[in-house]
Amino acid sequence: MIRAIALDDEILALRIIENYAGKIENLTLEKVFNRQSDAxxxxxxxxxxxxxxxxEMPVKNGLDFYKSISQNTKVIFTTAYSEYAVDAFSVNAVDYLLKPFSFERFRTAVEKVKNIEEPNEARHLLIRADYKLHKINFDTIQLIEGLDDYIRIHLKDAATITARSSMKSILEKLPEKDFIRVHRSFIIPLENIRTVVNKNIHIGGFIVPIGDTYKEEVIRILNK
Structure with a gap:
């Protein structure tokens, strides 16, 4: 199931998207917004x-809005202006719909989303940070640390990446068989678990505590 929202300052445009989305299986349009702050x-x-x-929207255009999102969220641009096409695809847009677009054209764009490899089936993570889209191979991740509304991805041989995301959200993008949450503030690759001492996991120079909530699951995984 593809979970989606729509953002457009024109109410009529949002109504059209709502109508089209309602006709497509495996697509759920959860909310529509006409203000960027609400979205x-x-x-x-x-x-x-x-x-x-x-x-084309007040305050900030859609391209800049999308660049400011640190989540691994795909985008289909919907606009009346063809001159933004090159810029749209430079940020890896799935598609670019010129208004007014037909239901068939809308459905074709959504099908492209369905055909994109799911993150959990890939061997890398895509995440936005510092106005860039980072491609991070799973096997380079040392651990992931939660910091309120942000996460810090510690890499084995590269600089740490800090991105706006919840721990729950980032965990959903990681392969379940390779990563485990051991504490409210830590996710680690299973292959990096080498030593457990006094409810602490030692990974390189890090000592990661095992939270009481996650203790049983950690023990179950380690005993496999």
Whole structure:
């Protein structure tokens, strides 16, 4: 199931997207927004897979809005202006719909999303940080640390990456068989667990505590 929202300052455009989305299986349009601030608040609490996003909007254009999102969220731009096409695809947009677009054209764009390799089936993580899209191979991750509304991805042989995301959201993007949450503030690759001493996991120069909530699951995994 693709979870999506739509952001456009034109109410009519949002109604059209709602109508089209309701006709497509495995697509759930969870919310529509005509203000960027409301959309951002929603995304911070409820990450989605896809945004239908207008470009020409007050305050900040859609391209800049999308660049400011640190989540691994796909985008289909919906706009009346063809001159933004090159810029749209430079940020890895799935598609670019010129208004007015037909239901068939809308459905074709959504099908492209369905055909994109799911993150859990890939061997890398895509995440936005510092206005860039980072491709991080799973086997380079040493551990992931939670910091309120942010995460810090500690890498084996590269600089640490700090991104806006919840621990729950980032865990959903990682392969379950390779990563485990051991504490409210720590996710680690299973292969990195070498030594456990007094409810602490030693990884390189890090000592990661095992939270009481996660203790049974950690023991179960380690005893496999």
């Amino acid at each position: 951002r608040k929603h995304l911070n609490k409820f990450p989605v897979d896809l945004i239908f996003l207008d470009i």
